[in-house]
Each structure stands twice: as C-alpha cells, then as structure tokens.
Amino acid sequence: MDKLTIDHIEKKLLHLPxxxxxxxxxxxxxxxxxxxxxxxxxxxxxxxxxxxxxxxxWSNVYNVLTISLSTHDANGVTEKDFKLARAIENIVEPDE
Structure with a gap:
C-alpha cells in the first residue's frame, strides 16, 4: 500500500475532525x-x-483512549489507516 502525501492526508482528515x-x-x-x-x-x-x-x-488512562495509526510497511499513513480510523469512529461515535 502506498504512503499518502501530506496534502492527501489533510484532505481526508476533513472528514474525520x-x-x-x-x-x-x-x-x-x-x-x-x-x-x-x-x-x-x-x-x-x-x-x-x-x-x-x-x-x-494506543494507550488508555482511566476513561481516555489515545490512538495513533500509521502503516509500518509504508513508513507513513496509507489508505489502510483511514479505513481503520473510519471504523473506529463508527465504534466510538456511532450516532454521528
């Protein structure tokens, strides 16, 4: 999977505030x-x-979950990270 450019990452993040x-x-x-x-x-x-x-x-301290996603094989962020981020959003905030 190809590493995304910073511009592409920033555009995709507009949908994941x-x-x-x-x-x-x-x-x-x-x-x-x-x-x-x-x-x-x-x-x-x-x-x-x-x-x-x-x-x-990821890490968890009491009621706070902190998550970082990157694709180690690509040495950066790929579409795979965004797919997981969207799945996480659906789990964490299913009403939105």
Missing part, C-alpha cells in the same frame, strides 16, 4: 464516561483491527 496528522501518523483521543466504557470500546476496536489485519499504537 477528531483526528490530526503529526509525526508520520494520524492521531485521535477519545474520552468516555468511565473506564468500563473506554475498555469496552477498545475491545470492539480490537475485533475490527484483527478483521483488517491492521493494529494501532
């Missing part, structure tokens, strides 16, 4: 009501990651 680009990856932070809700979302995201065979760099 919770995400931003920096340090060769796209990043987002999501805050939940409590730890249980955050961990539940992480579990649902994990199944999507396995289905796409694409795995994030």
């Amino acid at each position: 919770d995400w931003e680009y920096g340090d060769g990856a796209i990043h987002a932070e999501f805050e939940f009501e409590n730890f249980k809700d955050c961990f539940s979302a992480m579990s649902r995201i994990a199944f999507e990651c396995e289905a796409l065979n694409h795995h994030p760099n």
Whole structure:
C-alpha cells in the first residue's frame, strides 16, 4: 500500500475532525464516561483491527483512549489507516 502525501492526508482528515496528522501518523483521543466504557470500546476496536489485519499504537488512562495509526510497511499513513480510523469512529461515535 502506498504512503499518502501530506496534502492527501489533510484532505481526508476533513472528514474525520477528531483526528490530526503529526509525526508520520494520524492521531485521535477519545474520552468516555468511565473506564468500563473506554475498555469496552477498545475491545470492539480490537475485533475490527484483527478483521483488517491492521493494529494501532494506543494507550488508555482511566476513561481516555489515545490512538495513533500509521502503516509500518509504508513508513507513513496509507489508505489502510483511514479505513481503520473510519471504523473506529463508527465504534466510538456511532450516532454521528
């Protein structure tokens, strides 16, 4: 999969306002009501990651989930990262 240009990344991010680009990856932070809700979302995201065979760099502190996506084989951001970011958005904010 080909690495996207910064211009292409920025255009795609217009459709994902919770995400931003920096340090060769796209990043987002999501805050939940409590730890249980955050961990539940992480579990649902994990199944999507396995289905796409694409795995994030992420961390969780109490009710906050921080995610960074990049494609290591391409040494940058690819369409694969945006596909996972959209899936994450659908899990984290299904009403939007």
